[in-house]
Amino acid sequence: MTFWNEEIETMPADELKKLQLKLLKNQIINVYSHSAFYRKRMDDANVRPEDIKTLDDLRKLPFMYKTDLRDNYPDKLFMLPYQDLVRVHVSSGTTGKPTVVGYTRNDLDNWAESLARGMTSFGMGKNDMLENSHGYGLFTGGLGVHAAGEKIGATVLPTSTGNTNRQIELMLDLPVTTLAGTPSYIFHIADICDQKGVDIRRDTKVRMAIAGGEPWSESMRKKLQDRTGIRIHNCYGASEMSGPMFLECSEQQGLHVWADLCLIEILDQNGEPCKDGERGEMVVTMLKKEAFPLIRYRIGDISRLNWDKCACGRTHPRLDRLSGRTDDMLVVRGINVFPSQIEAVIGEMPFLSAFYHITLNNVNYMDSMVIETELNEEHLTDDMITLSKYRSELSSRLKEVLNIKADIKLVLPGTLQRFEGKSSHVTDNRSWD
Amino acid sequence: MLKKNIIKQLSIFVNNEPGSLASIALVLKECGINLKAFNIAESSGFGVLRAIADDPEGACRVLRERNIVVKQTDVIAVSVEDQPGGLFRIANIMGDAKINIEYAYAYTGRNGPSIFLRVDDPEAAAAAVKRAGMVCLSQKDI
C-alpha cells in the first residue's frame, strides 16, 4: 500500500484526536480574532476560545448555517483581505445569492493535499493520466481535482464538461487511466462507448474513476463497474469546505475524512451526538482554513461516520455514502437546486400564478427536470405564439438562475394542487438502482 | 359599424391528460351545444379546442358551470369561393394590410365555404376584406 502522507494517514486514532483538539483550539482562536461574524456569534453564546478544552467542548460552539453564507454575501465571512487570497470560487446559493469562497495559498495546498491523499489511496500515481470532465471555472470540481492530480504527479487532461465524443476520442488516443466526473456523466460516457462499439476494457487503458457531486447508489456503481471494468471511487465535498475533498480508498468502504483537516460531527434529531456508525446530520468544522472559516456548519447532508481502522491501514474516520438531505435542496445533474430559487423566478413572471410543481426523472441516470406552472386567468390565451413566448421567457430566466435547463409545462389556472408543506412541491422519481 | 363582422369563438382549454378531450366532448353533448366548426391546438401543458357555436354566450355560461376553463375570442369569418387559391387570396389581403394571422381554419356551412381567422386586429381585418370585395359573415350567417 502506498501512502501520500503515511505518518498522518496511519496515525493512531487517539493521537489523531489529540491533534484535532490542538488544531481546533488554534482555529477557534484564529476565527475569534479574525472573523467579526463568528466572534459575535460566540459572544452571543457566551463562549470564549479558552472554553474549548476538550473535543467535546466543540458542542459549546454555535452553529453556522447556509443562511449565514447568504446573509454575509459576498465576502463578509472572509478572515483575510483580498491581497492575502489567491483564488475565489462562486457557487449558487439558496435564493439567488451565490456563495463566494476565498482561498489563501495554504487553503489551496490543503485542498490539494486532501485529494492527493485520496487519489493515492486507490492507487493513482505519476504513471496515470487523469481525464477530468468536471467543469472548470467558478465551480470547484474542475480546478480542485486538477490541482490534486498534478500534485501527485499524474498527467492531467483538462477536458472539462461536455462534448462526449471528444472525451471518448481522447480516452482512445491517449493513455488515459482515470476519469473524474459526476456518476451520471461517467454512465453516459459508457452508454456512448456502447453505441460507438468502443469496448472500454479492450480499447482503452481506463481502469479507475472518481465520481461525485450528485447522489447515486451502490447498485449503480456495481452495474457500471461490471460493465466497464472501471473501479469507481466516491468523492465528497462542497464548495464551502473548499470543493471536492474526500475519496474512497481501494477498499471502497467509505470516504476517508482526513481528521487533521476536517472534523465531522454526526448529530441526531435532538442535536445530540450519534454513536459511531449511526446515521445522522453532518456538522462540519474545517480545522485549517485561513480565508473562509467553517465552524460547526450545518451542511445539510445525512450520513454516518465510522472510526474503525480501514483494511488499507488508514486510521482516519470513514464517511458513508450520503443518504439524504436535511433541507429541500435537490441535486440535479450535479448542480444544487433549491425550490425557493424556482419559486422566486416564477414570482417574477406576470403571466404566472404562484403555484408550481417540480418533477425529476432519470432515464439512464441522466437527470431531467419538468417544472409545471400555472398561467393566471388574465394571461390565459389560445394564441400559441404568445404561449411559447411565455415559456421561453421563463425557461431562459431559469437557465440564468439555476444554470440548468428545465422542461417547462404551462398548465391551466387552478390546475395544480394547493399544498401547505414545502416538500410537496417536488416529485422525485429518480432511482439509482 | 363593423362590429357585426366580429364572431365570438369559444376557446375551451383542457390540460393534456388522456381522456380530457373526450370528457369535454361529453359535456358539450350533455349540454346540447352544437359546434359548427372547430380546430384543436396544443401547447406543452394544455390543448385548446377552438369552436364556433350557435349561442357562444350561453355555451360559455353552461361550460363554466361545469368548471371548464373557457374564454371568448374575437375572430372573423370570410366567405371564399369553392376553388383553389381561396386561402391565398385572404392571406395576401392580410399581408397587404399588415395584419398578423395567429391561426385560421376552414368550415363549410349553408352559405358555402368560409375561413375563420384569428388576427391581431379583427376590425381592421374585416375592413380590409370588404375593401378587397370579399364578404365577412356575421354571427347569424353561420
Ligand SMILES: [Zn+2]
Ligand atoms: Zn481505506
